[in-house]
Structure formats: C-alpha cells, structure tokens
Amino acid sequence: MTSTLSYRGHEAPSNSDEYSPKPEKPWSIIRPVDYLLREQRLLFIFIGIAIASMFFILQPGFFASNVDENARFVPDQHHRVVYETPLSRVAQYHSGSMVNSGAKVPLGLKRKSLRVVVTGGAGFVGSHLVDRLMARGDSVIVVDNFFTGRKENVLHHFGNPRFELIRHDVVEPLLLEVDQIYHLACPASPVHYKHNPVKTIKTNVVGTLNMLGLAKRVGARFLLTSTSEVYGDPLEHPQTEAYWGNVNPIGVRSCYDEGKRTAETLTMDYHRGANVEVRIARIFNTYGPRMCLDDGRVVSNFVAQALRKEPLTVYGDGKQTRSFQYVSDLVEGLMRLMEGEHVGPFNLGNPGEFTMLELAQVVKETIDPNAKIEFRPNTEDDPHKRKPDITKAKDLLGWQPKVSLRKGLPLMVEDFRRRVFGDEKDGSIKNKHTSLNDS
Incomplete structure (x- = not known):
C-alpha cells in the first residue's frame, strides 16, 4: 500500500536538480547616473574635489610666509x-x-637636533665641547676610555635623556648612528703620550681609521682635532696652514707629532677617495678649567705649582714662546669649523705670544707674587717658537679668540684651587667660562 505525503498550503517539492541563474540585465548608463544623482552623491564629490584643490593651492603660500x-x-x-x-x-x-x-x-x-658623537668627550677640551652641544639641543654620545678623561667632567649631564656615555677605546671598532663625529680621542700632553708611545700611535692611526670608517658607513661629517705639533720645531714664524713643518720622525715626541700628521693624511684620503665630509683643526696651546693637574703642560704646571707653594719650573732659558687660548674660544672655533663649508686645515689658537718667563710672571701676579722660579734643563725636541697665523680662520670661519690670558687664567685658577685642596662639591666649574664669549 502506497502512502502519499501531502503538504498543506504548499505544492509538493520538485525533485528536479536543475539550476537556472538569474537572467543578465543589459548594461545601461542610466543606472550609474541614477546612483550618482540619488541622495546628492554628486554634490559631495564636487565638494571633496574643491577642498583638496584649495589645500594644494594654499599650501605653498603657508611655507612662503615664513x-x-x-x-x-x-x-x-x-x-x-x-x-x-x-x-x-x-x-x-x-x-x-x-x-x-x-x-x-x-x-x-x-x-x-643632531646626534653627535664626541670621542675623548670626558677630557678637558671634549667636556667643554659636550657642554656647548648639549646647550644647543643636540643628542650627544661621549666615547672615552678614561685614560686622561674624567667622569666628573661630564657628571652634570647624567640623567639627561639626550646624553650617553660609552666607556670604549677607539682603537676598537664602534657602530653608532650619528650625524657628526668630533674626533678628539688621544692623549695630548707630553707626560701622557710619552707614557705609552706605541699606544699613542695606535690611537692616532687605528682610532682615526675606525672613526673615519664609521663616518663613511653612516654618512656623518667628521672633524679631526689635529695639533700645532705637526709643525714640529718650525722654521717659519708665525705658522700658516701651508707650512709643512720641521718634525723629527724618530724623536721622543714623534709618536704624537707624526701620529697626528698620519691622522691628517688618512682624513684627507677618506675625503678624496670615499667622499667623506671632513674637517681638520690644528689646535694650539689651550688652557682652562678641567685640565689635568699634573699633565706636564706649562700652564697647568705653573698654576698647580703656584697653588702648592712650589717653585715654578722653567725649562731651558725660558725664552721659548707659546700662544695660549682659553678653552671656550677653541670650542667656538671647532663648532664653526664643523658647521661651515671648508675642509681646512685651520689653525685654531690665540696669536698672542708669550715667553715662558712672561707666562710665569702672569701666573705669579694671579696666584702668588712671592712664587719662585726654578730653571731646569730643556726637554728633547722642545719647539723654540710657536705662534699661529689665524688669517684663514678669520676670513673663512669668521672666528678669532676673544678671551685674553689675564681674563681666562683666573677661572682656571679657581677650578684648580678647588681640586688641589680637595673641595670638589660641584665636580667642575659649570659654564662660568661661557660668559667670556660675549665680552
């Protein structure tokens, strides 16, 4: 017996599996036009085009107003x-x-704001340069192995998010992302660079190679702080940048003299051969706060001896001459050189010339009029005359020193007095010297 399933209100479902798609409607331009006209869509499109056009028309005028x-x-x-x-x-x-x-x-x-690395940035000159860069708003990375540098020189920047300190020897490679490199790392006083002459040469040569390599890799501008010692015991007076020097290549000072000459050679070869932007400064005698107390340089020697009531030691007959610039003047010159468009080399020094006896007299007047002078045999290869010709720096950098020896020396004495007698509450003189730039 066959049963039949019935559906109330419906017809029985078809058992056919055939599929029939919706018939395609013929394309007509009326449909998209109708879509645009409905709900004022076309009006909003024109308003959007007008707003975008006004933005691009007015944008150049905005920048031109500045x-x-x-x-x-x-x-x-x-x-x-x-x-x-x-x-x-x-x-x-x-x-x-x-x-x-x-x-x-x-x-x-x-x-x-720039990202700047200063090698030797915890040293005497380097720390003052760091102060100026930080005050300018740059982010500064100090790289120093603390052979002659002191943490106390940069202690006041600790905690500043724009300041970093890396204990590192530039003889070893270093990878950083920076815009500018001030390469100051090298012992600069006879006591320090004669202590390990081979290390001094490696710092000047290998260290400079590493920093130039870094400048090449990241496209940074590189400034080498060379020295007036590249002129040796000069036969030309005063010394211009065109003078090639009179250096003993096998003397006790040659680790520094010839090391810096080689560093200049490397710098120029990277500039010519690898298109690295470079600057070269030849620094003459510089003094100021934060100098090492017993580094063998004449100004620091005289000041420390006078404060300790010791005789001022003059080597030879005391008639050899030097030129002394205050550290703030040097820092200004270095920054102008870095920001300028000229490679150099540039002499950075104070053309005021003093004999050692005249310097000793100024120190006596500043600290102790009763100080005695003691003569000792002169050191080997000690230059007889040293005076920079700064015509090139005046003409191309607009730079010349402003601080006289009699104005700058008392600030150095104040710093030395605090350190000699153990009163280092502040760790350093904080920016007192900067006011002299405006005098």
Missing part, C-alpha cells in the same frame, strides 16, 4: 632648492630630503 619677502627660490650648484635672500642663502632640500648635518637651517624653521 621666508623673507625678498626671498626667491633658486637651484644651487648641487641642485638643491634654496632660499636666497639679501642676508642668507640657505640650503633646504637635497635629493628630496633635508640637507645633511652640515647644512644651515632654512629661515623660519627650527634647527633640527
């Missing part, structure tokens, strides 16, 4: 877009991006 009204846009020799005004010609873009660290800042725009 520039001198007499400025005009011109391409320079490197195909950079620059603002040219009666007072300045400032590079803004290079290959579609901001100019590298050596460029000046476009008018109306805030200067970009």
Whole structure:
C-alpha cells in the first residue's frame, strides 16, 4: 500500500536538480547616473574635489610666509632648492630630503637636533665641547676610555635623556648612528703620550681609521682635532696652514707629532677617495678649567705649582714662546669649523705670544707674587717658537679668540684651587667660562 505525503498550503517539492541563474540585465548608463544623482552623491564629490584643490593651492603660500619677502627660490650648484635672500642663502632640500648635518637651517624653521658623537668627550677640551652641544639641543654620545678623561667632567649631564656615555677605546671598532663625529680621542700632553708611545700611535692611526670608517658607513661629517705639533720645531714664524713643518720622525715626541700628521693624511684620503665630509683643526696651546693637574703642560704646571707653594719650573732659558687660548674660544672655533663649508686645515689658537718667563710672571701676579722660579734643563725636541697665523680662520670661519690670558687664567685658577685642596662639591666649574664669549 502506497502512502502519499501531502503538504498543506504548499505544492509538493520538485525533485528536479536543475539550476537556472538569474537572467543578465543589459548594461545601461542610466543606472550609474541614477546612483550618482540619488541622495546628492554628486554634490559631495564636487565638494571633496574643491577642498583638496584649495589645500594644494594654499599650501605653498603657508611655507612662503615664513621666508623673507625678498626671498626667491633658486637651484644651487648641487641642485638643491634654496632660499636666497639679501642676508642668507640657505640650503633646504637635497635629493628630496633635508640637507645633511652640515647644512644651515632654512629661515623660519627650527634647527633640527643632531646626534653627535664626541670621542675623548670626558677630557678637558671634549667636556667643554659636550657642554656647548648639549646647550644647543643636540643628542650627544661621549666615547672615552678614561685614560686622561674624567667622569666628573661630564657628571652634570647624567640623567639627561639626550646624553650617553660609552666607556670604549677607539682603537676598537664602534657602530653608532650619528650625524657628526668630533674626533678628539688621544692623549695630548707630553707626560701622557710619552707614557705609552706605541699606544699613542695606535690611537692616532687605528682610532682615526675606525672613526673615519664609521663616518663613511653612516654618512656623518667628521672633524679631526689635529695639533700645532705637526709643525714640529718650525722654521717659519708665525705658522700658516701651508707650512709643512720641521718634525723629527724618530724623536721622543714623534709618536704624537707624526701620529697626528698620519691622522691628517688618512682624513684627507677618506675625503678624496670615499667622499667623506671632513674637517681638520690644528689646535694650539689651550688652557682652562678641567685640565689635568699634573699633565706636564706649562700652564697647568705653573698654576698647580703656584697653588702648592712650589717653585715654578722653567725649562731651558725660558725664552721659548707659546700662544695660549682659553678653552671656550677653541670650542667656538671647532663648532664653526664643523658647521661651515671648508675642509681646512685651520689653525685654531690665540696669536698672542708669550715667553715662558712672561707666562710665569702672569701666573705669579694671579696666584702668588712671592712664587719662585726654578730653571731646569730643556726637554728633547722642545719647539723654540710657536705662534699661529689665524688669517684663514678669520676670513673663512669668521672666528678669532676673544678671551685674553689675564681674563681666562683666573677661572682656571679657581677650578684648580678647588681640586688641589680637595673641595670638589660641584665636580667642575659649570659654564662660568661661557660668559667670556660675549665680552
């Protein structure tokens, strides 16, 4: 008997498996037009186009408002877009991006903060340079092995997020991402560089190679602090940058003299052969707070001896001459050189010339008029005369020293007095010297 299933209100479902798609409607322009016209969609499209057009039309005028009204846009020799005004010609873009660290800042725009490494930054000159860079708003990395540097010289920057200190010897490679490299690492006083002459040569040669290699890899600008010692015992007076020097290549001072000469050679070869941006400064005698107390240099020797009531030791007849610049003047010169467009070398020193006896007399007047002078035999290869010709720095960097010996020496004496007698509550003189730049 066959049973039949019935569906109330429905027909029995079909057992057919055939599929029939919806028939395609013929394309017509009426449908998209109808879509655009419905709900005012076309009006909103035109409003959006108008807003975007106004933005791009008004944008150049916004930037132009920050520039001198007499400025005009011109391409320079490197195909950079620059603002040219009666007072300045400032590079803004290079290959579609901001100019590298050596460029000046476009008018109306805030200067970009740089990432700067200072080798030997815990030393005498290096720590004062670090102070200026930090005050300028840069991020500073100090690299120092503390052979002659002191942590106390940079202690006041600890805790600042823009400051880093790395204990490292530049003889070993170092990888960092930086915009500028100030390469100061090397013992600079006879007592220190004669202590281990082979190490001094390695620092000057291998250390400079490592820092130049870093500059090449990351595209940083590199500044070498060379020395007036490259002139040796000069036969030219005063010494210009064109003078090749009179150096004993096998003497007791040659580890430093010839080491720095080789460092200059390496620097120029990287510049010519690898297109590294470099700067070379030849530093003459410098004095100021934070010098090592017993480093064998004449100013620190005289000041420390006078404070300790010891005789001032003059080597030879005391008629050999030197030129003495205050540390703030040197730091200003180094920064101008780094930010400028000239490779160098540049003499950075004070052309005021003093004999050793005249210097001893100034120290006596400043500290102790009753101090005695004691003569000793002169040291080997000691230069008889030393005086920089700074015409090149004046003309191309707009730099010349401002602080006289009689103004700068008392600040150094104050720092030495605190350290000689054990009163180092502050660790260092904090920026007292900077006011002399404006005098």
